[in-house]
Amino acid sequence: MANNKGKRRTFGAVRKLPSGRFQARYPGPDGVMRPAPDTFDSVRAADAWLAEKQTEIRRGDWRDPDAGAVNFREYALRWVKERRLAATTEELYRRLLRLHIFPMFGEADLDEITPPRVRTWRSERLDTTGADTTVAKAYRLLKAIMETAAEDELIRRNPCRIRGAGKESADERPTATIVQVDELADAMGLRWRLMVYIGAYGPARPEEQAELRRQDVSLEPLGLWVRRAAPELTNGRRVVGDTKSDAGKRFIVLPEFMRKDVERHLAWFAEKEPNGLLFVGEKGAPFRRSSFGRKWRRARTQVGMPDGFRFYDLRHTGHSVTTQSGATLKDTMVRAGQSSERAAMMYQHSTMERQREVAQGIDSRVRAERQKALEAGTEAADDEPSGTDLARDA
Numbered sequence: 544m545a546n547n548k549g550k551r552r553t554f555g556a557v558r559k560l561p562s563g564r565f566q567a568r569y570p571g572p573d574g575v576m577r578p579a580p581d582t583f584d585s586v587r588a589a590d591a592w593l594a595e596k597q598t599e600i601r602r603g604d605w606r607d608p609d610a611g612a613v614n615f616r617e618y619a620l621r622w623v624k625e626r627r628l629a630a631t632t633e634e635l636y637r638r639l640l641r642l643h644i645f646p647m648f649g650e651a652d653l654d655e656i657t658p659p660r661v662r663t664w665r666s667e668r669l670d671t672t673g674a675d676t677t678v679a680k681a682y683r684l685l686k687a688i689m690e691t692a693a694e695d696e697l698i699r700r701n702p703c704r705i706r707g708a709g710k711e712s713a714d715e716r717p718t719a720t721i722v723q724v725d726e727l728a729d730a731m732g733l734r735w736r737l738m739v740y741i742g743a744y745g746p747a748r749p750e751e752q753a754e755l756r757r758q759d760v761s762l763e764p765l766g767l768w769v770r771r772a773a774p775e776l777t778n779g780r781r782v783v784g785d786t787k788s789d790a791g792k793r794f795i796v797l798p799e800f801m802r803k804d805v806e807r808h809l810a811w812f813a814e815k816e817p818n819g820l821l822f823v824g825e826k827g828a829p830f831r832r833s834s835f836g837r838k839w840r841r842a843r844t845q846v847g848m849p850d851g852f853r854f855y856d857l858r859h860t861g862h863s864v865t866t867q868s869g870a871t872l873k874d875t876m877v878r879a880g881q882s883s884e885r886a887a888m889m890y891q892h893s894t895m896e897r898q899r900e901v902a903q904g905i906d907s908r909v910r911a912e913r914q915k916a917l918e919a920g921t922e923a924a925d926d927e928p929s930g931t932d933l934a935r936d937a
Contacts, residue, residue: 555593557586565589569596572605580608606699613697615656615688616649622688630782631750631774636684638777643668643681653692658702661685665708676711683709717852718859719743721912727857730842735835737801737808738822741767742854744905745795746861746879749854750774753829754783755821757813760805764899766796769880775832791880796898798906868904 555569556576564582567589571577583589599605623636647664648656668678686703693701719727724743728736741747747755747769754773761768770792773781786792797805813821824830839854858879865875874897 552590552593554597557589557593567593569593572600577608606696613653613692615651615653616645618653618692618697619644619688622691629774629784629787630776634776635680639677639681639684643672643677644685648685653689653697656689656698656702658704661702662705665705679709679711716856716859717849718863719848719852719857721860721864721909722916723846723848724857724860725913725916726846727842727848730845731838733807734812734825735822735838737804739854739857740801740804741795741797742857743860744798744801744864744909746858747795748772748787748791748858748880751786751791751880752822753781757809757815757819757821758817760809760821761794762802762805764796765799765802765805766794766902769793769795773829779831779833781829786880788880790877793877793880794895794898795878796895796902798902798909800906800909864905864908865901868901868908870901870904874898874901 555567557565557567559565560582562582564584565586565588566582567579568576569579579589579592583592596605619640623633623640626633628636644664647660647667651660665678665682668681669675672678682703682705686701686709689698689701689703692698724739728739731739738752741752742749745767747767750772751769753775754771755767755769759768759770769786771783772786772791773783775781808821812823813819814823814827820829822830824834835854843850843852862875862879865878866872870878878898878901
């Protein structure tokens with residue numbers, strides 16, 4: 544202590560407390576005097592701490608120690624609101640926060656969420672839920688929120704640093720054969736068979752089909768304009784809006800074997816007004832996931848498909864048949880309405896003429912597979928024509 548008596552302090556201040564320990568204070572870049580979080584057993588230790596703070600300020604590394612005292616729940620909910628997300632994405636994020644993230648971090652301040660706490664939280668979620676994919680989604684969401692907090696200079700560094708924790712490794716989805724698609728279309732009945740074929744050979748997403756209108760149907764060339772989507776939230780409400788990405792807005796050239804199904808559906812089931820919905824239920828209301836799901840599960844069981852086979856999985860058949868018909872990767876992506884930053888440049892050159900060639904390739908392959916099934920003795924349903932019979936008439 545004697546060594547510091549004749550030395551003039553140029554930054555901050557140190558005073559001795561009644562306890563005998565020493566308190567250090569320093570002026571932040573905003574001019575406000577801030578005390579050290581702890582006291583020191585000597586003037587030398589206090590001076591060393593002040594020197595570190597002065598260096599942080601000179602280098603631009605200083606952070607307001609009170610900046611991270613922001614409640615995570617409030618910050619996360621504001622983060623979601625400010626993103627202006629698609630309705631289904633917002634619903635997913637809020638569900639992940641409510642069920643998986645808030646129970647651990649909801650009452651914490653941002654600067655209290657540390658790497659060890661994040662590791663403990665992830666391990667607990669994996670052990671409790673056994674849902675690796677869901678936990679990966681929750682981790683990615685937490686990491687994104689905390690990354691914004693770091694950019695806002697509320698925390699020094701993102702505490703989510705677990706390598707590979709946000710990567711999903713979902714099981715490979717089942718793929719229906721062409722014969723199974725025909726059987727599913729038959730089992731779903733005349734009102735819904737076109738939806739099955741569009742799901743497989745469009746391939747259009749369920750939420751895209753929900754918003755298809757009579758005016759979106761083209762008979763020459765045979766195809767569909769996908770302009771909007773109407774995903775259904777878990778509360779049953781459909782939210783009409785943009786497609787999943789800009790690439791989702793597209794014209795899908797349909798294979799020629801679907802012409803009779805398209806024409807029959809327009810005549811028998813679509814709403815009659817020009818802007819009427821293409822797919823409505825027996826009572827004239829837009830189709831719902833609940834009632835349609837019951838029909839789908841019965842059809843799936845009747846055909847012998849696995850319980851986990853979803854209507855959305857028909858798109859895998861579409862991808863397979865498209866590539867097997869000679870389409871390039873960019874043709875397949877354009878057809879399916881898929882995009883990414885890297886894919887945007889790759890897929891923009893698939894022309895309408897090329898898409899018609901792809902549709903012709905799908906048509907030829909489906910007809911050939913149906914003919915093989917017919918020759919192998921595939922029996923048609925008794926109560927209504929099968930896809931194979933319709934193919935022979937096409």
